[in-house]
Amino acid sequence: MASAITKADLIFVCVNTPTKKSGIGKDYACDLKYFEAATRKIAEVAANDKIIVEKSTVPCKTAQRMREILEANCSPGVRFEVLSNPEFSSEGSAVSDLLNPDRVLIGSDTSAMGASAAACLSRVYSWVPRERIIFMSLWSSELSKLAANALLAQRISSINALSAICEATGANINEISYACGLDRRIGYHMLKASVGFGGSCFRKDILSLVYLAESLHLSEVADYWRSVVAINEYQKCRLTRRIIHCLFDTLTDKKITILGFSYKKDTSDTRETPAITLVQNILAERSKISIYDPQVPEPQIWQELVENGGKLEELKNRVTIHHDVYEACDGSDAIIVATEWDEFSNKAITPNGPSAWTPSTILRAVGANGNRNHIPTSQAVCSETAPGCVSVPAISIFGGCGTPSRLPASIDSVICRDDSPSRSPMHSVGSRLPPCAPRGRQGSLVSSLSTGGASERADTIAMFIGGDGEENKMNRLDWGRVALGMRKPMFVFDGRGILDADKLRKLGFRVEAIGVPGAGY
Ligand SMILES: NC(=O)c1ccc[n+]([C@@H]2O[C@H](COP(=O)([O-])OP(=O)(O)OC[C@H]3O[C@@H](n4cnc5c(N)ncnc54)[C@H](O)[C@@H]3O)[C@@H](O)[C@H]2O)c1
Ligand SMILES: O=c1ccn([C@@H]2O[C@H](COP(=O)(O)OP(=O)(O)O[C@H]3O[C@H](CO)[C@@H](O)[C@H](O)[C@H]3O)[C@@H](O)[C@H]2O)c(=O)[nH]1
Structure with a gap:
């Protein structure tokens, strides 16, 4: 795990966040002990700047706590940018959900650094049509998942x-x-x-x-x-x-x-x-x-x-x-x-x-075109790279999130990358966010019927x-x-x-x- 953290520019934290079984909030609150343990490990090991992606489903404002833990425990000079990128896939259909998501939410801090990190993460989702990648505040992104x-x-x-x-x-x-x-x-x-x-x-x-x-x-x-x-x-x-x-x-x-x-x-x-x-x-x-x-x-x-x-x-x-x-x-x-x-x-x-x-x-059943709602993934955009930027960062994934065993080719290559980056992922990406396109998918079910x-x-x-x-x-x-x-x-x-x-x-x-x-x- 330490070596994976060292090599990564961008780290997905997808550890379990079960309901607390004892203490204050018993049977209701999320138990964040695994999340905190993973965060502390990253802070302890990281020797260069990292983007940390909160993938687990967490209570609103967890990113702020994560940042506090990272900043209190990091090596001198190392900086972290925390993003929220909740997972919406369902078990049994995780691969198709990953390949063809309704939306990908990226929540970031409003600073230029936050925007750069969000842009960097959006490039990881290279197969997802641009208009389905939605940028928003960290807290909205976290709460959207629970909502x-x-x-x-x-x-x-x-x-x-x-x-x-x-x-x-x-x-x-x-x-x-x-x-x-x-x-x-x-x-x-x-x-x-x-x-x-x-x-x-x-x-x-x-x-x-x-x-x-x-x-x-x-x-x-x-x-x-x-x-x-x-x-x-x-x-x-x-x-x-x-x-x-x-x-x-x-x-x-x-x-x-x-x-x-x-x-x-x-x-x-x-x-x-x-x-x-x-x-x-x-x-x-x-x-x-x-x-x-x-x-x-x-x-x-x-x-x-x-x-x-x-x-x-x-x-x-x-x-x-x-x-x-x-x-x-x-x-x-x-x-x-x-x-x-x-x-x-x-x-x-x-x-x-x-x-x-x-x-x-x-x-x-009604004899209409069953593929009407299908949007070919081959038409996915989102490949633009700002001058001098890393096109895809080195990534580590900690935890589960129903992580599929078969990943899109672009993700496979990202995970297998084995160079040791000395650069900062935040420095090397562009600082402007891609424009936020209108969200939502227009179903044609009723008109077809x-x-x-x-x-x-x-x-x-x-x-x-x-x-x-x-x-x-x-x-x-x-x-x-x-x-x-x-x-x-x-x-x-x-x-x-x-x-x-x-x-x-x-x-x-x-x-x-x-x-x-x-x-x-
Ligand atoms: N299961 C799903 O379909 C799904 C979908 C969307 C979101 N989520 C969310 O994703 C998160 C993970 O869910 P899951 O069902 O994959 O959980 P899981 O329990 O199946 O997997 C979690 C994994 O994290 C590992 N882990 C725990 N602490 C760790 C640490 N400190 N360092 C490294 N690894 C550690 C565990 O060993 C386990 O393998 C939860 O927050 C859940 O709400 C799950
Ligand atoms: O019309 C329905 C649909 C589902 N279910 C039941 O609801 C439960 C959950 O089903 P489903 O949502 O398909 O599976 P999950 O894998 O639990 O996925 C949910 O939980 C994930 C973890 O947060 C989210 O990422 C997904 O978007 C969300 O659908 C299961 O027991 C289903 O049998 C019904 O009873 N009726």
């Missing part, structure tokens, strides 16, 4: 709150999501009702925002954001109540199978996964649980359950982790789909998988709420085979909206889905 996650999670909590009303009234949440998503002021992303959101970011970042609001004595603001997390907890518990009710008000000694343990598909990450709450709630009813996940290793599942309050011996008496999905389902009273893995779905395949909810799905006729739109709705009958070619679960081994009546609880309930009912299953009226209605 974006809070707003995204708020949408999921909003749709999940509505899903409870749907179950109680007979409305269908998929139709509500579809209808609302067509309003371009609302849009279709993050409107899929589910058993609740998980992952290492949403809960942590909203709680960090709550703590920030409380520190600023803004208790109403804190309460508002806290309610987004509260609805998520409610949603996770609501499903358990429905399961108990459907299974004749007792789960004692029944076998319940949980399909999927990761917090979403295409990742083995289990941090804050809703499956943990499901296991806890169902175990409290004295039932037996079988778990199957295509990617999460068995020890990781035990570790999550123990870290979340379970005792290993007791857990092992009642929980079995399977490597074969049919064994997991065999003899089961009910199956709960907790993760939207494609292999569990019996819906029609779309280009992005059976449960996809994307503009290309909609455009394809309006070109389709009524029958095309009906097909689209069918695709969202039930599939179009096209059979899959993937290695997907054979629900007919599952049915042969289950106890009767056979229940399936779709926590992710990935199942075609009608097809399953033909096999004899009783199907309950989030936001769709069922036996309890």
Whole structure:
């Protein structure tokens, strides 16, 4: 690490910033110990000027603290410029998010030095169209990240709150999501009702925002954001109540199978996964649980359950982790789909998988040009270099940020560079910031949809709420085979909206889905 720091002109700090587990701010504030440790290490080792890029998600004003630590501990004559460059990629799609980001935020100090450093960092993103690189103040950039996650999670909590009303009234949440998503002021992303959101970011970042609001004595603001997390907890518990009710008000000694343990598909990450709450709630009813996940290793599942309050011996008496999905389902009273893995779905395949909810799905379904929103990365600009400047600085990356294993060629070459720079990255770059272009991407979804006729739109709705009958070619679960081994009546609880309930009912299953009226209605 010391040698990487020495060689680098520009250092990305992407260490973990989890929620504090003890002390003041426990369960809300970000634990910045890893961030401070990385900062101190850089200060200790750096022998020449460096640009430090705050990549981790941190509370507003962390850059100022970072600068104080750096300045108090650096070698004489060494200067640092701290930038904020929050990461917006999602797990499971990190490489495509990196290659084609909606925006890259660069927050800097307003000084000439800050502007130079920001310009230097912008050149690292050589493949990103210029207008998507947004320059702003350090504090705005830091807060934008927490704000974006809070707003995204708020949408999921909003749709999940509505899903409870749907179950109680007979409305269908998929139709509500579809209808609302067509309003371009609302849009279709993050409107899929589910058993609740998980992952290492949403809960942590909203709680960090709550703590920030409380520190600023803004208790109403804190309460508002806290309610987004509260609805998520409610949603996770609501499903358990429905399961108990459907299974004749007792789960004692029944076998319940949980399909999927990761917090979403295409990742083995289990941090804050809703499956943990499901296991806890169902175990409290004295039932037996079988778990199957295509990617999460068995020890990781035990570790999550123990870290979340379970005792290993007791857990092992009642929980079995399977490597074969049919064994997991065999003899089961009910199956709960907790993760939207494609292999569990019996819906029609779309280009992005059976449960996809994307503009290309909609455009394809209505016969419009599915590539309309695609902006070719080959047209990326941002290659101008001020006279006498370093075109790309030597870079070090500390920590994770879901760092993809395959990086764009320009980044690869930057990381592998092995010369030892004696120059200052701040001196050698131009001091003028590139102009701040208008932000935002104009989606053409709604206008494209309006070109389709009524029958095309009906097909689209069918695709969202039930599939179009096209059979899959993937290695997907054979629900007919599952049915042969289950106890009767056979229940399936779709926590992710990935199942075609009608097809399953033909096999004899009783199907309950989030936001769709069922036996309890
Ligand atoms: N996971 C994501 O998809 C994602 C997306 C956007 C932003 N973020 C943010 O990025 C940050 C990292 O998240 P993550 O999920 O990659 O975390 P992670 O826990 O998976 O990875 C963090 C890494 O940092 C290393 N580390 C800790 N202290 C260190 C130190 N002092 N020096 C060097 N390395 C150190 C750890 O060993 C670990 O490998 C967080 O602030 C998170 O909120 C994550
Ligand atoms: O309509 C939706 C969309 C997502 N989810 C769930 O929400 C959680 C988070 O999903 P997603 O946002 O896709 O994954 P993350 O990898 O957690 O990414 C979020 O958190 C990252 C870390 O801060 C940010 O960089 C990303 O922009 C932000 O989307 C998962 O449990 C999903 O199953 C839903 O229930 N309904």
